[in-house]
Every structure is written in C-alpha cells, then in structure tokens.
C-alpha cells in the first residue's frame with residue numbers, strides 16, 4: 546500500500562502555497578492525518594447510473610485509490626442513506642461526508658480559535674475537523690455534536706486512536722447547540738442551515754465568533770462569519786462559497802422533476818444567457834434571497850448547450866430555458882408560479898442595485914430570526 550505520509554505532506558503543502566494557511570493549521574493537518582478519520586468504505590458518484598448513483602469504494606478492494614482520495618482536495622462521501630445502503634451497497638443520498646480540505650482550512654482560518662479557548666462544533670462527521678481543533682486549542686476544550694449515533698461512535702473511536710480522546714463527542718441534535726458546555730469562545734457548524742439557530746449565538750460568549758455555512762435552495766450564500774454582540778445577537782458577513790449538507794431537520798429530499806413537468810402554459814424567449822443568473826455567484830446569491838424555494842438543475846446536451854430548469858416541487862411549478870448556440874433562448878413555464886419571471890425580476894433587481902458583491906451582504910441574527918440585507 547502507498548505510504549500516506551508523502552500524500553498528506555503534498556496536500557498540506559498545496560494548502561500552504563495556494564491558500565496561505567498559517568503554520569499552526571498546517572501542523573495540525575500533519576499531526577492528525579486525514580486518512581486516520583475516513584471509514585474503510587467511502588462512496589463515489591457514478592453519473593448516469595439511474596436511482597442509486599453512489600457506489601461504494603472499499604479500502605480492501607483498492608487501498609491505493611482509497612488513500613489517494615483521502616488526500617485529494619475533495620469532499621469524501623462517508624455515509625449514504627443514513628447508514629442503510631441498498632442491498633448491493635449503493636446509495637441515493639449522501640448523509641455524512643468529510644468536507645473538502647480547502648473549505649475546512651478556510652473555515653478554521655475564519656474561526657481563528659486560540660490555544661485554551663472552548664470550541665463547539667456542530668456536525669462531527671468523521672471527527673477530522675474536531676481533531677484539527679483539538680490540536681489547536683487542546684482536546685479537552687473541544688465539544689463536537691453529531692446527530693447520527695453510528696457516525697458519532699466512529700468519530701469517537703477515530704479521535705481516541707489519534708490521541709484526542711479528551712474531545713467531548715456528543716450524540717444529539719446540534720441545532721440546539723450543546724448548553725452544558727456553554728459559553729464557548731467559538732462555535733463552528735460543518736453542516737448547512739437556512740438560518741443560523743439562535744441557540745448557537747446564545748451559547749457563544751460576547752466577542753466570540755460563529756462560523757456557519759448557510760444553505761438556500763437556489764444558491765448557498767456561503768459561510769457566515771458572525772461576531773456575538775455584547776447586548777445579545779450577532780452580526781457579520783459572508784465569506785467564501787461552500788455547499789454543505791443541511792441540518793437533518795432541514796433536508797430536502799432529492800426529487801424527480803420529471804414527475805411534475807408537463808405541457809408548457811406559457812412560452813417566451815430571453816436574450817440573457819442563464820450563465821448570468823445561475824453561475825455568477827453574486828447574482829445567484831442575490832436571486833436566492835428574493836425567490837423562495839426554487840431549485841435550479843442543468844441538463845447538458847453538449848458542451849455548451851442544454852436546458853436550464855427551475856423547479857419548485859412544493860407548488861409543482863417549473864420553467865425551462867433552452868440554451869442553444871446563440872440567443873434568443875426559448876423559455877417555457879407552467880404551474881402556479883412563473884419561476885423564470887421571478888428569477889428574471891430578481892436578476893434585474895440585482896443589476897439595478899449596482900450588482901452588489903457577496904461581501905456587501907450583512908447578516909444579523911437575533912432572537913426573532915436571521916436577516917440578510919445589503920449595506
């Protein structure tokens with residue numbers, strides 16, 4: 546089997562060069578090598594496979610490939626279907642994963658915990674991020690909460706084996722934080738939420754930092770970095786992009802758009818290439834704030850052509866924009882909502898506002914909820 550050390554070193558060196566990660570996080574990644582935390586069975590997408598498209602890769606079947614994936618700068622799927630794969634071992638939904646090392650590093654840099662500070666992590670997963678935190682602040686100062694008992698148990702065993710047995714691994718719904726360990730200097734979620742739960746803010750001490758990826762059906766806005774205010778509540782900004790699996794109670798099941806797509810009720814065309822309202826992050830984040838519960842799905846036909854779908858399974862509304870070699874692009878819509886019109890209006894709003902950047906959004910979280918507003 547390949548020696549893990551050079552692979553680990555090359556992943557860490559790449560993060561140092563490309564992402565300028567500070568020495569203490571690089572050392573943490575060397576001292577808590579990622580492969581010690583990944584389960585022997587991981588799951589890969591096999592595109593084009595209908596239904597269960599997550600296929601197991603067992604360490605015993607291909608130890609070199611398994612190890613390579615441990616040190617690729619990619620998320621690794623570590624559990625499917627809440628631990629109940631199909632009889633042939635395949636899965637439909639990823640329910641736990643080890644996040645992409647670049648994203649892990651970016652979030653830790655934003656969190657910036659100091660030695661001796663108390664940290665709460667929501668979403669233990671493999672335990673790797675908890676180990677990195679433990680290396681920085683001391684294992685006895687880390688509490689990590691995981692909703693899935695089997696995932697939590699595996700992480701606890703990996704943390705013990707790696708020498709971080711003082712980390713407190715709790716099996717519970719992390720949406721409520723973990724009050725017995727509060728107040729914390731830092732709170733980090735490695736699972737997405739539509740709104741940052743107020744419990745996480747309440748359990749952070751004034752001046753403390755909360756780092757949590759936000760989710761949204763249209764476009765995940767990115768990583769919220771908030772500071773706990775002395776009088777209560779928190780405020781902050783959006784850092785880099787990140788798409789995380791949602792808190793268990795906020796999951797949206799993978800749906801089959803084909804089940805409710807029928808005859809178009811309205812046809813028109815647009816000269817605006819969907820790239821502008823789908824792939825441009827600042828535009829898509831703004832649109833996601835203005836249209837509710839819209840999912841976008843790209844169905845490629847060739848390299849540059851295909852169909853951009855907009856779907857709302859709840860109201861069974863859909864819209865399609867056929868991306869041909871050149872405009873105009875034919876638009877079809879049906880259902881109680883006119884999804885293309887909504888998205889187009891939101892895109893126009895964003896342009897009229899002077900095309901604000903992602904960094905221009907301010908987030909505030911109080912007992913009455915979360916607000917994202919432009920400066």
Ligand SMILES: C[S@@+](CC[C@H](N)C(=O)[O-])C[C@H]1O[C@@H](n2cnc3c(N)ncnc32)[C@H](O)[C@@H]1O
Nearest residue numbers: 641643668669670671673674692719735792793
């Ligand atoms: C992306 S993984 C976390 C990655 C992890 N930090 C690591 O280092 O491997 C997200 C985890 O959050 C867990 N999760 C989902 N909903 C949760 C909740 N309400 N409370 C606690 N954990 C939750 C999932 O079971 C999953 O293991």
